[in-house]
Amino acid sequence: MEGKSPQIRTALPGPEAQKLLALDHKFVSPSYAREYPLVAKRGEGMLVEDVDGNTFLDFSAGIAVVSTGHCHPAVVQAIQRQAGTLIHMSGTDFYYPLLAAVAEKMAEIAPGNFPKRVYFGNSGTEAIEAAMKLARYHTKRERIIAFFGCFHGRTCGSLSLTASKPVQRAGFGPLLSGVAHAPFAYPYRCPCGCKAVDCERACTCADFIENVLFKTTSPPQEVAAIFVEPVQGEGGYIVPPIRFLRRLREIADRHGILLVFDEIQCGMGRTGKMWACDHFGVAPDILVAAKGIASGMPLGVTVARADIMDWAPGAHASTFGGNPLACAAALETIRLIEEQYAVNAERMGKYLMQRLAGFTQKHPMVGDVRGLGLMVGIELVKDQVAREPDGEFRNRVVRSAFEKGLLVLGCGESTVRLMPPLIVQPEHVDFAVDVLDRSLTELENGVHRAGSI
Numbered sequence: 001m002e003g004k005s006p007q008i009r010t011a012l013p014g015p016e017a018q019k020l021l022a023l024d025h026k027f028v029s030p031s032y033a034r035e036y037p038l039v040a041k042r043g044e045g046m047l048v049e050d051v052d053g054n055t056f057l058d059f060s061a062g063i064a065v066v067s068t069g070h071c072h073p074a075v076v077q078a079i080q081r082q083a084g085t086l087i088h089m090s091g092t093d094f095y096y097p098l099l100a101a102v103a104e105k106m107a108e109i110a111p112g113n114f115p116k117r118v119y120f121g122n123s124g125t126e127a128i129e130a131a132m133k134l135a136r137y138h139t140k141r142e143r144i145i146a147f148f149g150c151f152h153g154r155t156c157g158s159l160s161l162t163a164s165k166p167v168q169r170a171g172f173g174p175l176l177s178g179v180a181h182a183p184f185a186y187p188y189r190c191p192c193g194c195k196a197v198d199c200e201r202a203c204t205c206a207d208f209i210e211n212v213l214f215k216t217t218s219p220p221q222e223v224a225a226i227f228v229e230p231v232q233g234e235g236g237y238i239v240p241p242i243r244f245l246r247r248l249r250e251i252a253d254r255h256g257i258l259l260v261f262d263e264i265q266c267g268m269g270r271t272g273k274m275w276a277c278d279h280f281g282v283a284p285d286i287l288v289a290a291k292g293i294a295s296g297m298p299l300g301v302t303v304a305r306a307d308i309m310d311w312a313p314g315a316h317a318s319t320f321g322g323n324p325l326a327c328a329a330a331l332e333t334i335r336l337i338e339e340q341y342a343v344n345a346e347r348m349g350k351y352l353m354q355r356l357a358g359f360t361q362k363h364p365m366v367g368d369v370r371g372l373g374l375m376v377g378i379e380l381v382k383d384q385v386a387r388e389p390d391g392e393f394r395n396r397v398v399r400s401a402f403e404k405g406l407l408v409l410g411c412g413e414s415t416v417r418l419m420p421p422l423i424v425q426p427e428h429v430d431f432a433v434d435v436l437d438r439s440l441t442e443l444e445n446g447v448h449r450a451g452s453i
């Protein structure tokens with residue numbers, strides 16, 4: 001498939017896809033929120049083929065997971081080799097070399113020049129749960145601070161931190177007590193009211209923690225940790241000012257609070273450096289990674305300063321966490337990211353932003369184009385002055401791109417997120433930008449025509 005261009009041969013969904021959708025709709029949990037009916041059959045590099053032989057260019061990467069592209073030959077080989085050697089042993093009760101090898105590698109590459117230890121789970125949410133439990137265990141404090149718009153997972157602990165969309169929380173309460181939320185620095189529509197030009201210099205979002213939370217709901221001596229995504233993912237692909245993360249570090253240090261960076265979506269080379277926080281010059285006490293770490297094998301890791309990871313044997317564990325297949329895929333994925341793909345993400349991220357540079361002038365419904373490396377958001381608005389989000393229009397753009405052979409997803413209220421595999425090349429960027437350009441033009445013309453009737 002690689003080397004071929006995306007091609008749409010049938011109406012979408014095609015006849016085979018329709019059969020699958022009927023089966024899925026009958027038996028699969030209705031809680032999944034599919035944005036369009038892609039029924040994937042196989043993937044190779046940047047391309048995904050559906051069950052009807054249509055091929056798509058993938059700018060969603062399985063939600064930022066297939067960092068090395070679909071079925072990278074070196075990753076496939078590592079998994080196959082491992083599958084023939086040892087599939088499972090459970091690091092909770094036994095030792096095997098790959099668990100220690102990935103722990104050593106993660107301790108080496110995670111930010112911060114201090115000894116570290118590594119805990120293994122199977123997903124992002126599990127890695128967050130581990131970080132929450134560890135923070136409470138180590139500090140003997142109960143409270144946690146998180147941010148509006150951030151997404152940390154859907155199990156009850158991590159969901160207590162998640163403050164991205166009401167549908168993710170509705171009906172599941174009561175969640176963990178002791179969690180308070182602060183505004184996330186969002187330069188395009190700053191919740192503290194500072195204008196974009198001032199945001200870098202005078203961002204006051206982080207100050208909300210000391211000025212409001214510590215004085216009202218969250219006595220600092222009871223706060224175990226501050227959890228934050230260095231670049232907000234699900235909540236809208238928002239890059240905060242450098243000052244924001246630096247202030248969080250200062251506040252945490254001043255009050256003996258642990259700083260936890262959720263790099264589940266923004267880590268593993270996606271922003272052009274191994275970790276998004278490397279752009280900000282701030283290291284956390286605990287770093288959480290998952291998604292892109294093993295190119296699609298399920299793995300979540302919690303990396304903490306060694307003196308913090310002081311829990312007792314039996315205090316926390318997971319049967320499958322750090323499964324040998326996932327570890328084999330992770331070692332290969334990390335090698336590829338270190339050797340080639342983080343650098344490629346930086347180059348291609350710049351090229352993508354360059355290609356999108358004229359979008360706010362050309363398209364009246366594009367309010368903002370922002371990003372870091374290959375984590376790029378296009379925010380759609382009813383008009384550029386009022387900046388009112390237009391989620392319905394965003395959904396139509398995403399759907400139109402799918403019909404033209406491009407896989408993208410939404411995030412936040414009205415943003416299209418572009419998160420291709422880190423192997424992406426200029427011709428892929430050109431295809432994606434051209435599709436989005438055409439989709440926006442067609443749909444904007446439709447809106448304006450409808451408006452003039």
Ligand SMILES: Cc1ncc(COP(=O)(O)O)c(C=O)c1O
Pocket residue numbers: 063123124125126128151152153154229233234262263264265266290291
């Ligand atoms: C930043 C962030 N944290 C946590 C999670 C939860 O990860 P998982 O879906 O693997 O549980 C996600 C998933 O989208 C995420 O983007």
